Amino acid sequence: MVTMQDVARASGVSVMTVSNVINGRNVSPETRGRVLEAIDTLGYRVNLAARNLRKGRTGTIGLAVPEVDSPYFAQLAARIITHAEAAGFRVAIEQTGLSREKELTTLAQSRNYQYDGVILSVVGLGKEDAALLQVDFPAVILGERIFDGPLDHLAMANVEGARAATEHLLGAGRRRIAMIAEVEAEPDSGVASLRFHGYRDALLGAGIAVDPDLVVAPRNVTMPAGRDAVRELLDRGHDIDAVFCLTDTLAIGAMRGLADAGLRVPDDVMVIGFDDIIEARFTIPSLSTVDPGHDFMARTAVEMLIERIERKGTAGPPREVISPARVVARESTRPAADRA
Amino acid sequence: MVTMQDVARASGVSVMTVSNVINGRNVSPETRGRVLEAIDTLGYRVNLAARNLRKGRTGTIGLAVPEVDSPYFAQLAARIITHAEAAGFRVAIEQTGLSREKELTTLAQSRNYQYDGVILSVVGLGKEDAALLQVDFPAVILGERIFDGPLDHLAMANVEGARAATEHLLGAGRRRIAMIAEVEAEPDSGVASLRFHGYRDALLGAGIAVDPDLVVAPRNVTMPAGRDAVRELLDRGHDIDAVFCLTDTLAIGAMRGLADAGLRVPDDVMVIGFDDIIEARFTIPSLSTVDPGHDFMARTAVEMLIERIERKGTAGPPREVISPARVVARESTRPAADRA
DNA sequence: AGATCGCGATGTAACGTTAAAGTCGCTGAC
DNA sequence: GTCAGCGACTTTAACGTTACATCGCGATCT
Incomplete structure (x- = not known):
């Protein structure tokens, strides 16, 4: 050497x-x-090892996601890697596999000086774990469930995005709007509750009451679950004209379920999702959805983290940033007039 | 501290x-x-920085893939991370964005980025670049284009897998079997040529001549491209009864194209892909495909790399390993008898 | 009895870099 | 003529760990 x-x-x-x-x-x-x-x-x-030892830095940030092979997280990771690389950091990915324990240990082990900081995409942790996040280490939490925690937190505009999505359907003249999401008992804690909130607000704003029968819980957040949820909805005998799905994955399944039932999208039933995963552009018909500001989130998460790292510690009060959401209209909600 | x-x-x-x-x-x-x-x-x-300095190790391996947000590479990355983690290594991901230059610089920079080794998933490099891969650094190449290079190389059983896929269709009684793939001018260099080889072998083995009109080139490897390729195939007026697609992504598009044309899968036309991405299990009908031994590849790549790392250098001649491929039969190729 | 061995523990010297504190000669202000 | 100030460069001393050599001591062998 x-x-x-x-x-x-x-x-x-x-x-x-x-x-x-x-x-x-x-x-x-x-x-x-x-x-x-x-x-x-x-x-x-x-020799970076020597430089790191001397400077007390490693140049690597950790990114913890439940799994890299689900479209949403894969796409998030891709963006974060791109931004971090531009700022001179490498990104090491850890998979937490939807487990609360692994999320906590990843954070705890990080200070092990292998990472300069961590971006933790949280699904298992809840408000009750806020105390456990009390670490003196640069970290940014991505997720919906933790507010007023001790760390920087970056969340999506879930309520607003969901309201806009529902209003988009209302604007296209739809009135019997179903929602596919498992709304939790404990209110406002998870993504589903927040998005349901937006859905409800939009309906109430248009003078429409929420029909609990039009809200169906999928068994998980996969395509087949979306399809089956639509089937259940149709089996209940309701005459729906639109569906708002918790995620794009569910929406893609829902579209398939509607096709199976001989219903046309968007003519008979409009469909809108949430996440704007790449696949949404490629389905047929292409899927309208809510872009939760992926790029803003990736950029901001990296910026916030690097700022903490630069300040050598967690100096400064925790910050709370909400990424703006925006409806992306595609074929699955296109009014008849637009189609020749 | x-x-x-x-x-x-x-x-x-x-x-x-x-x-x-x-x-x-x-x-x-x-x-x-x-x-x-x-x-x-x-x-x-x-303190890992200190340990690394002293031991001349970093405990981190680099994984270079074109992009983490395409299903195939995301799923490959997830598996590699899992195996590496089990062996006590972290994985830092670099995106090469399909560019030959970035692939080369990643390899060149690796030793000063302080990776213990690199797994390089290659798409841009060709045989002619073999000389440039002459580095004295633990590295494993995943990909199809480079043979007899100076580094360990792990490839898929492209020819055999494609042959098995085609034989699977033949076994189901199909005879007018199309293929969607851009077969390159230069023979046997890319994935497409290799898989075409297998397709041809299987047909010849069954006494069927290859009809060049049944081989159509998609404009890229996305779902819409697969759909359009099917359209072109149908426009040519051929009466096909099966399609073998270069990848699952193309196959998913192809199924949509067939549905658009009012053809039923598998009754009218059977479809089989290649890659066994997770999505293949979730399409309706679920997609038959070729599992290129993803798990074997991930495990072997990590094992080969770690062995080189352990031996401190690139001691020993380069090895060439082929991952076995296996047909996974799902609904898209299910014979009528099996369905009630 | 003396040599040899193995075990537990220690002291020392790096690994390759950088922060901090000089050193040295020169310029220019008073 | 003196000296502060500055630029260019050097010396020194770490950063926190581990490889290697060594040491004391009781056990084992010849």
Whole structure:
């Protein structure tokens, strides 16, 4: 391995001068030239482990997600990696597998100095775990369930996004609007409750009462669950003209369920999802959805984290940022007039 | 920061003994107990930067994929992370964005990014770049284009898998079997050519000539491209009874295209893909496909890499491993007899 | 009895970098 | 003529860990 020593010897200066050249500090042009040349011919590369030890940094941030192979998280990870890379950080991914324990240990182990900071995408932790998040370590929480926690928190505009989605359906003249989501007993804690809130607000705003019979719980958040939820909805004998789905995955399943029942999307029943995963652009018909500001979230999460890291600690009060959501209208909610 | 020094002082032993306790070396039970207790009360954590500097290791391996947000690569990454984690390594992901340059720089930069090794999933590099891969650094190449390179190489059984897929269709009594794939001019270099090879072999084996008109090139490897490829196939006026698609993504699009044309899958036209992405289980009908031994690949890639790392260098000749492929029969190729 | 061994424990010297505190010679202000 | 100030460079001392050599001591072998 070529070290600064070797470069220093080869160019007749001290190691410190080599360090200065590399870190762009005051060095005369001639010296800098000689050093750079030596670096080039010897093929010197700085040893990050040594630099990290000395500087107390690793240049790596941890990203904990439930699983990288679900579209939503894969796409989130891709964006975060891109932003972090631009800021000079590498991203190591940990999978927490939807488990509360793994989420906690990931956070706890992170200070193990392997990461400069962590972005933790939370699904298992709840408000009651806020105390456990009390770590003196740069961290940003992505998720919906924890408010007033001790760490920076970045959430989606769930209520507003859901309201806008529902209003979009209302604006297209639909009135019998179903929702596929498991609304939890404990109010306002999970994503589902928040989005249901927006759905309800929109309906009430249009003078329509929420019919509990039009809200159906899928058994999980997969495509088949979405399809089956639609079947149940239809079996109940209701004459629906639109469905708002908790996520795009459910929505894609729901569209299939509607097709199975001989209903056309959007003519008979409009469908809208939430998340704006890439797949939503590729379904036929393409799926209208709510973009939860993916890019804003990825960028902001990385920025917030890096700011904490730069300040060497968790100095400053925890911040709460809400990413703006926006309806993306595609074919699955296109009014008849628009189609030739 | 709590260091070994602190622990040593607190338990009345030398730093070296603390190190020995942590690394599970010969220490008497009593001493070990005292040290562990001190570690516990002080909340000591080993500093990986220091350990890495000393050991010349980082415990992190790099995984370079074109993009994490495409299902195939996301699922590959998830598996590799799982296996690496089990072996005590973290995985940092880099996105090469389908570019040959980024693939090369990732490999070149790896040793100063302080990865212990890299798994490089290659799409842009070709045989002609083999010389550029001449690095003295633990690396494993995943991909189809590079043979006889200087690095360990792990490939899929493309020809065999494609042959088996086609034979599966033949076995179900189909004879007019189309293929959706862009077969390159230069033979046998890319995935498409290799899979076409298998398709041709199977047909010839059954005494059927390859009809070039039944092989259609999609404009890329997305769902819409698959749908349009099917349309073109049908527009050509052929009476096909099965389609073998280069990838599952194309196959999912193809199924949609067939549905648009009023053809039933599998009754009128059977469809089979390649890759066994998770989505294939969730389409309706579920998609038959070829499992390219994802789990074998992930496990083997990690094992091969770790072995190189353990041997401290690239000692030993490059190895070439082919992952076995296996047809996964689902609804999209189910014979009529099986369905009630 | 003396040599040898093994075990537990220790002391020392790095690993390659950078922060901090000099050193040295030169310029320019008073 | 003196000296503060500055730029360019060097010296020194870590950062926290582990490899290696060594040491004391009781047990085992010849």
